Amino acid sequence: MASKIQTVKGTREFYPEQMFLRNFIYEKVRAASQAFGYQEYDGPFIETIDLYAAKSGEELVKKQSFTFEDRGGDLVTLRPELTPSLARMIAAKQGELTYPVRWWSFGPFWRYEQPQKGRSREFFQWNIDMLGVNSPEADAELIAVGATFLRSVGLDPQRATIYVNNRRLMDSEFDLLGIVPEKRMDVSNLVDRRTKMEPAKWDTYALDLGLDQKQLDGLKDILGNFDLWKKSDELTRLFAALEALGVKEYVKFDPNIMRGLLYYTGTVFEAFETSGSLKRAILGGGRYDNLLADVGGQPLSGVGFAMGDVVAGIILQEAGLLPEFIPTPAAVLVTVFDESMWLKSFELAAQLRNDGFKVMVFPEPAKLQKQFKFADKMKIKIALTVGPDEAANDQVAVKNLVTGEQVTVKREALSDQIRTLIG
RNA sequence: GUGCCUGUAGCUCAACGGCAGAGCGUCGCCCUGUGGAGGCGAAUGUUGUGGGUUCGAAACCCAUCAGGCACCCCA
Structure with missing residues (x-):
C-alpha cells in the first residue's frame, strides 16, 4: 500500500459501471442529434484564455477556468465551454461551409468550481448548434432536439420541462419600465436570483440596484405574467413550431429564465427536472447573434444548447431510468x-x-x-x-x-x- | 472565493475521552463435472493526513486534503 495519491479534486474515475452510464448518455445524445441530421465535430481541449475573454461570462473566465502557463510561457486554458471554439471554427471556414451548419459534440470540459452534487470540475458536455439561420423556427428545432433526448431516456414531460424565454422581449419590457440598457445586466442577475432569495430581501436587493418602487412593481408583474409570450411575435412563432414538431408538451414559457452567458440575444431556454431533489438545469441554451463577429468572422446567427453529463446522470439514476449494467460484452x-x-x-x-x-x-x-x-x-x-x-x-x-x-x-x-x- | 456539516474494514454505519465492532460484500468449506438459495468458518484497519492537549484520543483543539449542503456561478 505504497500509493496514497488522491484523485484531483472534482474529478471522477470511470469504473466500468460509470463508463457504462457515460456511454449510455453518449448513445442517447448521438441518437437525438442524428435524428435531426446533425454532424459530429470537436474542438481542441486546450485554448488560449483570450478566446473566452471576448464573450464568456466574467466569472467563467476569471474564476472558473483552469488556466496555466505552458513551457513556452503562453497562458493556456482547459476549455470551460465549447461555443467560442465553435464560433472560431466556423469563422475560419465561413466562406466554404454549407449552411445551415448543424453540428453536435460530446466531450470533456473543466471548470474550477466548488464540487458538489451535480457539479464537478471535470465533466462531459453535449453541445449542439445550428448556425446560419435566424428564425424562431430554428430555435424550435433545437428545443425539439433537447425534448427528443429527454423523451428517449424516459423522462416524460411531468418529470422534465424546458422553460423558454426571449431576451429581446424582456429588453423591450425593461425599456417600457424605463430601465436603461446599461442596467439590463444587473436586472438579469436580479431575475436569475429571484427563486433563491427571500421575497423581502429580493425587493431590497432590487432597490439597491437603483430601481424605483414603480419599476420594481412593474418587474414583478412581468415575472408573474406567464402569458407575456403572446406579446412576442418570435415566441408566438416558436410555440407554433414546437407544436408542429410534436414536442409542445415539454415546453413552457417562463419570464424568469434569463441565463448568465452574455452572448445570448434572443430565445433562451433551460430544462429542469420538476420532481427530483436536484434543482439544477439539465440543459440550457439560446440564440446568439453576435458571437461570430466577436471572434473575427462575418455576422452569423446561431442557436444551440449544452447539457452536462453529471446532472443528467444523477437524474436518470434517481429516476430509475438506467438500463441494467452488463459487466462484460461476452455472451x-x-x-x-x-x-x-x-x-x-x-x-x-x-x-x-x-x-x-x-x-x-x-x-x-x-x-x-x-x-x-x-x-x-x-x-x-x-x-x-x-x-x-x-x-x-x-x-x-x-x-x-x-x-x-x-x-x-x-x-x-x-x-x-x-x-x-x-x- | 465564502459559510456550515462529514471523513472508522471493499461498501453502509456503530463504538460515554478507557480492549476498534456489526451488517453486507469478499474468500474458504459443506459441494472431486456446474452459478443464483442456505449453513459453517476465515481474512481485512497507521480510525483521510500532519501536529497538539491528555496518564490515555476514532472521539477534544489546530492545520491540511477530500466529500456533502448552502452561497457564487452554471452543464
Missing part, C-alpha cells in the same frame, strides 16, 4: 475443465470468435463451481464446458445460465445452438 464463457482440456477450451473459443461471438475463457483450470460462479457474477448468459466425455465425442456441453438448462451438442452444431440461445 459466452468457456470453462477450463482441467489442465489437459485447457488448450481445447482456447481452440473452442477461437472458433467461436471466428463465427462472430464475443467469448471469454476462464483464465485457468479451477473448480467448475468457481467458474460458474464467475459467469453468474459477470451476467454471462451461456457457459460452455468441454470435459473428457465431451472431447471424446467431439461435443460441447452448453448451459443456458438464465434458465439453468444444459444440453450437449456436436461441435459443428455449436454456433447455431448459441445463436438460438442468444436470440
Whole structure:
C-alpha cells in the first residue's frame, strides 16, 4: 500500500459501471442529434484564455477556468465551454461551409468550481448548434432536439420541462419600465436570483440596484405574467413550431429564465427536472447573434444548447431510468475443465470468435463451481464446458445460465445452438 | 472565493475521552463435472493526513486534503 495519491479534486474515475452510464448518455445524445441530421465535430481541449475573454461570462473566465502557463510561457486554458471554439471554427471556414451548419459534440470540459452534487470540475458536455439561420423556427428545432433526448431516456414531460424565454422581449419590457440598457445586466442577475432569495430581501436587493418602487412593481408583474409570450411575435412563432414538431408538451414559457452567458440575444431556454431533489438545469441554451463577429468572422446567427453529463446522470439514476449494467460484452464463457482440456477450451473459443461471438475463457483450470460462479457474477448468459466425455465425442456441453438448462451438442452444431440461445 | 456539516474494514454505519465492532460484500468449506438459495468458518484497519492537549484520543483543539449542503456561478 505504497500509493496514497488522491484523485484531483472534482474529478471522477470511470469504473466500468460509470463508463457504462457515460456511454449510455453518449448513445442517447448521438441518437437525438442524428435524428435531426446533425454532424459530429470537436474542438481542441486546450485554448488560449483570450478566446473566452471576448464573450464568456466574467466569472467563467476569471474564476472558473483552469488556466496555466505552458513551457513556452503562453497562458493556456482547459476549455470551460465549447461555443467560442465553435464560433472560431466556423469563422475560419465561413466562406466554404454549407449552411445551415448543424453540428453536435460530446466531450470533456473543466471548470474550477466548488464540487458538489451535480457539479464537478471535470465533466462531459453535449453541445449542439445550428448556425446560419435566424428564425424562431430554428430555435424550435433545437428545443425539439433537447425534448427528443429527454423523451428517449424516459423522462416524460411531468418529470422534465424546458422553460423558454426571449431576451429581446424582456429588453423591450425593461425599456417600457424605463430601465436603461446599461442596467439590463444587473436586472438579469436580479431575475436569475429571484427563486433563491427571500421575497423581502429580493425587493431590497432590487432597490439597491437603483430601481424605483414603480419599476420594481412593474418587474414583478412581468415575472408573474406567464402569458407575456403572446406579446412576442418570435415566441408566438416558436410555440407554433414546437407544436408542429410534436414536442409542445415539454415546453413552457417562463419570464424568469434569463441565463448568465452574455452572448445570448434572443430565445433562451433551460430544462429542469420538476420532481427530483436536484434543482439544477439539465440543459440550457439560446440564440446568439453576435458571437461570430466577436471572434473575427462575418455576422452569423446561431442557436444551440449544452447539457452536462453529471446532472443528467444523477437524474436518470434517481429516476430509475438506467438500463441494467452488463459487466462484460461476452455472451459466452468457456470453462477450463482441467489442465489437459485447457488448450481445447482456447481452440473452442477461437472458433467461436471466428463465427462472430464475443467469448471469454476462464483464465485457468479451477473448480467448475468457481467458474460458474464467475459467469453468474459477470451476467454471462451461456457457459460452455468441454470435459473428457465431451472431447471424446467431439461435443460441447452448453448451459443456458438464465434458465439453468444444459444440453450437449456436436461441435459443428455449436454456433447455431448459441445463436438460438442468444436470440 | 465564502459559510456550515462529514471523513472508522471493499461498501453502509456503530463504538460515554478507557480492549476498534456489526451488517453486507469478499474468500474458504459443506459441494472431486456446474452459478443464483442456505449453513459453517476465515481474512481485512497507521480510525483521510500532519501536529497538539491528555496518564490515555476514532472521539477534544489546530492545520491540511477530500466529500456533502448552502452561497457564487452554471452543464
